[in-house]
Amino acid sequence: MTSRSRADGIRTLPRRPDGSAPLPLPGVRPSAPRRSGPGGPGGGQGPCPGPPPAEAPPVPVPVPGGRHVRRGGAGRGGAERSAAGMRAGMRARMRARMRAGMRALALALALCALRAGGTELTFELPDSDKQCFHQELERGLKFTLDYQVITGGHYDVDCYVEDPNGRTIYKETKKQYDSFPHRTEVKGVYTFCFSNEFSTFSHKTVYFDFQVGDEPPILPDMSNRVTALTQMESACVTIHEALNTVIDSQTHYRLREAQDRSRAEDLNGRVSYWSVGETLILFVVSIGQVMLLKSFFTEKRPGSGGAGT
Amino acid sequence: MAGGGAALRAAVAAVVLAAWSAHGLYFHIGETEKRCFIEEIPDETMVIGNYRTQLWDKQSESFLPSTPGLGMHVEVKDPDGKVVLSRQYGSEGRFTFTSHTPGEHQICLHSNSTRMALFAGGKLRVHLDIQVGEHTNNYPEIAAKDKLTELQLRARQLLDQVEQIQKEQNYQRYREERFRMTSESTNQRVLWWSIAQTIILILTGIWQMRHLKSFFEAKKLV
Numbered sequence: 001m002t003s004r005s006r007a008d009g010i011r012t013l014p015r016r017p018d019g020s021a022p023l024p025l026p027g028v029r030p031s032a033p034r035r036s037g038p039g040g041p042g043g044g045q046g047p048c049p050g051p052p053p054a055e056a057p058p059v060p061v062p063v064p065g066g067r068h069v070r071r072g073g074a075g076r077g078g079a080e081r082s083a084a085g086m087r088a089g090m091r092a093r094m095r096a097r098m099r100a101g102m103r104a105l106a107l108a109l110a111l112c113a114l115r116a117g118g119t120e121l122t123f124e125l126p127d128s129d130k131q132c133f134h135q136e137l138e139r140g141l142k143f144t145l146d147y148q149v150i151t152g153g154h155y156d157v158d159c160y161v162e163d164p165n166g167r168t169i170y171k172e173t174k175k176q177y178d179s180f181p182h183r184t185e186v187k188g189v190y191t192f193c194f195s196n197e198f199s200t201f202s203h204k205t206v207y208f209d210f211q212v213g214d215e216p217p218i219l220p221d222m223s224n225r226v227t228a229l230t231q232m233e234s235a236c237v238t239i240h241e242a243l244n245t246v247i248d249s250q251t252h253y254r255l256r257e258a259q260d261r262s263r264a265e266d267l268n269g270r271v272s273y274w275s276v277g278e279t280l281i282l283f284v285v286s287i288g289q290v291m292l293l294k295s296f297f298t299e300k301r302p303g304s305g306g307a308g309t
Numbered sequence: 310m311a312g313g314g315a316a317l318r319a320a321v322a323a324v325v326l327a328a329w330s331a332h333g334l335y336f337h338i339g340e341t342e343k344r345c346f347i348e349e350i351p352d353e354t355m356v357i358g359n360y361r362t363q364l365w366d367k368q369s370e371s372f373l374p375s376t377p378g379l380g381m382h383v384e385v386k387d388p389d390g391k392v393v394l395s396r397q398y399g400s401e402g403r404f405t406f407t408s409h410t411p412g413e414h415q416i417c418l419h420s421n422s423t424r425m426a427l428f429a430g431g432k433l434r435v436h437l438d439i440q441v442g443e444h445t446n447n448y449p450e451i452a453a454k455d456k457l458t459e460l461q462l463r464a465r466q467l468l469d470q471v472e473q474i475q476k477e478q479n480y481q482r483y484r485e486e487r488f489r490m491t492s493e494s495t496n497q498r499v500l501w502w503s504i505a506q507t508i509i510l511i512l513t514g515i516w517q518m519r520h521l522k523s524f525f526e527a528k529k530l531v
Contacts, residue, residue: 119334119438122347135334205347210334218448218466219459236463243470250477254349257481261488268495275502279509286513290520297528 118211122150125157125196126203132193137212139187145170146209147194148177148255151262153202158195164188174198207255335363335436343419350441351480352411354473358383358439360418361401365432372434381435382421388412397421411480442476443469 125131137143149155159178161170163186170180170192184190194206229237338344348356362379363372379400385393387410394406408414420433446469452462 117333117438121334121437121439122349124345124347131336133334133336218462219452233460233463236460236467239467240463240470243467243474246474247470247477250474250481254477254481254484257484257488258349261484261491264488264491264495268491268498271495271498271502275498275506279506282506282509282513286517290517293521294524297525297530 117213118209120207120209122205122207124203124205125152125194127199127201128197129203130193130195130197132191133208133210134189134191135210135212136189137184137187139184141184141213142181143184143190143210143212144179144181145192146177146179146211148207148259150205150207150255150258152204153199155204155259157204157206158198159192160195161190161192163190333436333438335434338418338420338433338435340420340433343417344435345415345417346437346439347413347415348439348441349413350408350411351476352408354442354476355405355407355445356414356416356439356441357445358404358416358437359402360398360438361436362420363434363436365434379433380421382419384417386415386417388414411483443473 123131145161147157147159149157154174155176156174157176158173159170159175160168160172161180161182163169163184165186165188169182172178192208192210194208196202196204336344350356360381362381364379365372380397381400381402382395382397383402383404384395385404385406387393387408389410389412393408393414394404396404398404406414416439418435418437443466446466448462448466451457451465452459457465
């Protein structure tokens with residue numbers, strides 16, 4: 001259980017300086033295991049046997065049937081040994097099968113765990129366009145969609161998320177950034193789309209991060225732990241999670257800085273163009289005024305009024 | 310218990326099969342459509358991209374599991390616009406590149422297959438996964454190669470993460486410098502243009518009055 005709460009704990013958001021509601025943390029660059037497994041198949045979801053990946057270590061996994069603990073098997077009292085010669089043999093066979101089964105289960109868990117991952121992408125959304133992404137998910141999985149508009153127009157985009165039945169589970173219009181956590185209730189293909197259809201000439205750059213599931217263990221056979229972690233190991237895990245938070249913050253600040261820089265560069269360009277334009281307008285207007293005034297006082301028709309002769 | 314082992318093995322096999330058939334996030338792409346993704350990364354960072362394509366089959370009204378003969382062209386441009394990687398891959402591929410300049414790299418994918426127009430009605434499903442920096446490390450592989458214990462592997466992971474943080478911070482310093490230069494340039498421009506425009510305004514006013522004065526004097530109105 002601790003692993004799940006710790007994994008959730010990573011996603012605490014930096015509070016704003018005035019103490020108001022925290023900014024969502026869209027710029028999440030997850031650590032290695034949270035993504036689709038390194039080098040392995042991608043982060044999609046398929047049928048996953050057995051317990052969910054969150055039960056992977058560092059939580060010590062209690063092995064069912066304490067007697068079949070690998071390390072505890074030896075050292076029974078002498079009285080049992082003689083009487084239970086055959087039983088010991090059977091027990092050994094069962095233990096071996098249990099071990100094989102556990103290994104297979106661990107592999108399955110690891111594969112499942114490897115498949116609990118996520119994707120983060122930055123793409124350009126042209127004006128009056130809509131782009132959709134899909135992912136197949138299992139039932140009962142927790143996923144989070146963070147997105148942020150980095151450049152373009154008024155820095156806003158429409159976003160909606162649909163479940164496999166076509167029902168809209170999230171819909172927002174003209175949002176600059178948001179974070180949407182959800183627990184899947186139906187197994188199937190989930191769709192999320194970003195729409196720039198309300199804009200006619202500004203194309204936007206959108207960053208999104210789609211995180212599925214929890215962080216799997218670093219080694220596939222860590223599911224077989226039967227003892228608690230040493231102080232060293234748990235310190236390492238704490239450091240790892242703290243570093244995850246640091247990397248998340250860095251991504252968040254990088255995105256905001258990119259946004260600010262894009263605004264500053266826009267401003268720079270606009271200042272230049274407007275200055276040149278205004279100077280031209282100034283010349284045109286002043287010359288036009290003079291010519292107009294001159295034309296008031298110039299006689300065109302003979303014998304007409306006016307002050308001049 | 311004997312049956313349990315076989316059942317577990319079957320379950321594992323099913324998981325593996327499912328793993329290969331559901332490959333993560335996917336999107337649809339048209340025939341000549343080009344989809345680009347931007348990765349803003351510090352320098353000396355490795356990026357690995359995995360993709361898998363599926364073709365729409367008109368007869369079965371579904372996507373075929375895999376189609377040989379489809380090709381995807383992958384093009385990667387660095388922040389200066391220079392092409393870093395431009396290669397043709399098969400229907401399933403993996404591309405890797407390492408950045409040498411920090412900044413926004415563009416990864417563009419497009420299909421150059423002409424079969425699609427004939428058979429697919431122009432729909433192609435692309436599963437994509439891009440991993441950056443220390444996420445490209447395959448820890449089980451590293452553990453096996455260097456024969457590391459769990460603790461040592463964890464230490465290696467922490468080292469990689471810290472290195473990535475350092476690189477990102479260097480990149481941030483470089484970005485902040487650019488940002489500062491842009492802001493200062495804007496500041497300068499606003500200042501000088503305001504002064505220049507005020508001078509131009511005054512000069513134009515003076516010219517207007519003098520021109521009109523000489524005009525009215527010529528017209529004997531003044």
